[in-house]
Amino acid sequence: MLQIPCPHCGPREETEFSYGGEAHIMRPGNPDEMSDADWGDFLFMRRNTKGVFFERWVHAHGCRRWFNVARDTVTYEVLAVYHMGETPPTVPERTYL
Structure with missing residues (x-):
């Protein structure tokens, strides 16, 4: 089971969380x-x-x-967790064939 480290509560099982989609989507200006x-x-x-x-x-x-999560969609590894509104952390790109 995926473990997600909540930045407020610490690591918890995935069943405690709900997925909110892609992060950093800007709403249209007009x-x-x-x-x-x-x-x-x-x-x-x-x-x-x-x-x-x-x-x-x-x-x-x-x-x-x-909160936001940087996650590898191939391995499910959580690479970084950060608060809403914060700049995304720099994480190394991974290449898969």
Whole structure:
């Protein structure tokens, strides 16, 4: 089972958390001026990275706080955990064939 280190509560089992999707998605500046196609892209088109990926998680069965995780999607290894609003940490890129 995946262990996620909550920055507020410490390491916990994955079952205590809920996945919140890709991190660092900027909301549109002028949403009223966007076309339906642009809205569709904003809402549904996300990267599907093989390797290092930055995600949002919430500790749903704990402190209920949101935070970001840098995780390797191939190995499931958690590379870094950081607070919402912080700059993403530098993590080494990994190459998979």
